[in-house]
Amino acid sequence: MSESPRYPIDILQRLRPPAPVKLGGRVVALEGSTATVEDITASVPVECDAPPPLGAWVVATGEWNGVAVVGHCEVLTAPTGAFPKEDGDWPAFQREGAQRMQRLRARARARRAVRDFFDDRAFLEVETPAAVPSPGLDLHLDAFPVAGENPPRWLITSPEYQMKRLLAGGAPRIYQLARCWRRGELGALHEPEFTMLEWYRAFASSTEVMRDTEHLVAHVARTMLDGSTVIPGRGSPVDVAPPWQRMTVDEAFRVYADVAVDDVLPDEERFFRILVEQVEPQLGRMRPIFLTHWPASMASLARLHPDDPTRCDRFEAYVAGVELCNGFGELVDPVEQRRRFEADQKRRESEGRIAYPIDERFLGALEEGVPPSGGNALGFDRLVMLLLGAETIGDVMAFPSERL
Amino acid sequence: MADTTDLKKGFKMLIDRTPFVVVESQFVKPGKGQAFFRTKLKNMMTGAVLDRTFKSGEKLEKADTEEREMQYLYKEGDQFVFMDNETYDQMRIGEELLAENIHYLLDNMNIDVMLFEGRPIGVTPPNFVELEVTETEPGFKGDTSSNTTKPATCSTGLVVNVPLFVEVGDKLKIDTRTADYVERVKS
Numbered sequence: 001m002s003e004s005p006r007y008p009i010d011i012l013q014r015l016r017p018p019a020p021v022k023l024g025g026r027v028v029a030l031e032g033s034t035a036t037v038e039d040i041t042a043s044v045p046v047e048c049d050a051p052p053p054l055g056a057w058v059v060a061t062g063e064w065n066g067v068a069v070v071g072h073c074e075v076l077t078a079p080t081g082a083f084p085k086e087d088g089d090w091p092a093f094q095r096e097g098a099q100r101m102q103r104l105r106a107r108a109r110a111r112r113a114v115r116d117f118f119d120d121r122a123f124l125e126v127e128t129p130a131a132v133p134s135p136g137l138d139l140h141l142d143a144f145p146v147a148g149e150n151p152p153r154w155l156i157t158s159p160e161y162q163m164k165r166l167l168a169g170g171a172p173r174i175y176q177l178a179r180c181w182r183r184g185e186l187g188a189l190h191e192p193e194f195t196m197l198e199w200y201r202a203f204a205s206s207t208e209v210m211r212d213t214e215h216l217v218a219h220v221a222r223t224m225l226d227g228s229t230v231i232p233g234r235g236s237p238v239d240v241a242p243p244w245q246r247m248t249v250d251e252a253f254r255v256y257a258d259v260a261v262d263d264v265l266p267d268e269e270r271f272f273r274i275l276v277e278q279v280e281p282q283l284g285r286m287r288p289i290f291l292t293h294w295p296a297s298m299a300s301l302a303r304l305h306p307d308d309p310t311r312c313d314r315f316e317a318y319v320a321g322v323e324l325c326n327g328f329g330e331l332v333d334p335v336e337q338r339r340r341f342e343a344d345q346k347r348r349e350s351e352g353r354i355a356y357p358i359d360e361r362f363l364g365a366l367e368e369g370v371p372p373s374g375g376n377a378l379g380f381d382r383l384v385m386l387l388l389g390a391e392t393i394g395d396v397m398a399f400p401s402e403r404l
Numbered sequence: 405m406a407d408t409t410d411l412k413k414g415f416k417m418l419i420d421r422t423p424f425v426v427v428e429s430q431f432v433k434p435g436k437g438q439a440f441f442r443t444k445l446k447n448m449m450t451g452a453v454l455d456r457t458f459k460s461g462e463k464l465e466k467a468d469t470e471e472r473e474m475q476y477l478y479k480e481g482d483q484f485v486f487m488d489n490e491t492y493d494q495m496r497i498g499e500e501l502l503a504e505n506i507h508y509l510l511d512n513m514n515i516d517v518m519l520f521e522g523r524p525i526g527v528t529p530p531n532f533v534e535l536e537v538t539e540t541e542p543g544f545k546g547d548t549s550s551n552t553t554k555p556a557t558c559s560t561g562l563v564v565n566v567p568l569f570v571e572v573g574d575k576l577k578i579d580t581r582t583a584d585y586v587e588r589v590k591s
Binding site: 138140184185186187188189190268269271272273275276277280298300316323326377379 | 430431432433435436437438439440442457459460
């Protein structure tokens with residue numbers, strides 16, 4: 001094989017013709033003996049002595065005359081079928097001005113900005129297992145089983161248990177960009193496999209974590225948008241500069257649906273119907289908003305609210321009508337946690353869903369003692385989607401499930 | 405039996421014995437809550453569109469509808485007679501059901517007829533039809549302004565706005581979805 005090309009194609013802008021060059025790329029168009037060779041930086045016409053096939057990966061060697069490279073194209077790999085291939089990967093990433101490829105680069109920048117934010121605040125980046133003995137007992141989450149494992153394993157729906165075990169292990173500030181899996185979830189804002197940004201802070205409650213959230217999102221926005229905090233959102237821009245508005249769930253139901261949560265609550269389905277039909281679409285349209293004080297029956301792993309035991313210390317942030325994250329002042333009481341797990345198992349069973357095992361090591365960590373902590377789980381794909389003004393989270397993934 | 409996983413654009417379902425077609429469907433689920441499908445459904449009998457939210461997993465009843473290509477034969481009283489191009493069965497469709505599509509019916513034209521439980525509930529003409537102008541005011545020679553239009557009546561009774569150069573006897577291409585003039589057809 002030929003020696004590797006030395007430079008990206010956009011180097012040509014800086015060369016004074018005539019200049020000898022050696023460039024690598026793909027032949028994306030062919031007209032007579034002129035091949036358009038493209039790499040990730042730019043494209044250039046190459047007047048070849050022998051034209052390469054369309055779609056071939058080539059190294060072009062010759063002289064740059066200011067308009068074209070005149071010389072030879074050495075074919076390294078040529079497509080065996082049609083090019084571009086219908087439903088192929090090249091068009092999937094390169095069409096519409098290489099939109100998907102551009103978004104992947106933006107996504108990588110967002111990841112880096114997230115890491116910088118937490119690293120600067122002395123959070124430790126951690127990695128916890130994807131296959132676990134219990135994926136969580138949330139009534140409305142279903143996990144993917146790992147085939148053939150005994151004892152059984154499931155893919156995590158969130159890295160919550162293991163991260164809280166790290167709190168018990170003495171790591172007071174931790175974060176993770178974790179791949180998570182949830183069965184049966186597919187739509188503009190859902191993919192069965194997605195990336196969750198989860199972090200925990202000891203000696204804190206939801207108050208501190210909400211503050212982390214608004215500063216994190218503003219930091220990532222500024223990094224991506226040249227210092228601006230105004231992001232494209234979904235159709236109309238949203239200014240994510242802190243502080244974000246705070247509103248209780250009770251207030252939101254009153255304002256947007258004209259109902260009292262306590263009147264609705266006996267019927268949980270009705271609560272969620274009102275939430276998705278009337279409340280959520282109104283939230284965070286110009287500025288993001290936190291919904292706080294969720295009903296105690298929906299506490300999950302949150303502690304009850306210190307001001308009101310019928311509510312819990314749980315919050316969600318909404319940006320442009322999109323639920324971006326769910327955070328807690330964490331429940332650290334092992335007795336109360338076991339009681340909730342047992343109740344969750346019974347409810348799952350009665351609804352015909354798998355009652356996953358109780359993670360005894362997680363409860364063990366609470367028995368050992370977890371400091372009062374706050375934590376948050378933020379949909380990283382949704383954040384990137386909102387930052388880029390993409391329509392779906394699949395649009396900001398390399399391979400959404402429909403492309404597998 | 406169908407369920408909410410079938411709720412995709414174009415899916416036809418029964419609600420209270422009325423056929424509806426899914427125009428839009430969106431999976432929504434609060435992270436800690438129940439999953440729903442938010443849909444826009446079009447009543448296939450009346451055309452009315454309504455919003456409806458289904459609980460994920462809910463059972464749905466598929467509507468027994470089918471679209472068949474039929475040829476328009478002739479008018480008899482206020483009934484229009486069509487022939488199924490595959491079975492050669494004849495079917496009468498009332499004026500009321502055809503509504504504005506009456507203006508696009510030409511002898512021997514093929515048209516898609518939507519059947520619900522074997523009975524016609526709607527027709528879809530081809531996207532474009534060619535109609536002859538039977539009445540319009542004479543144009544003004546030399547006026548090429550494209551903004552100015554005048555009404556023209558076609559052989560089927562349809563009245564469309566046309567450019568001034570259109571004359572009686574011209575054939576016009578009409579977009580049946582918008583009832584708009586597209587162009588004069590060279591004959």
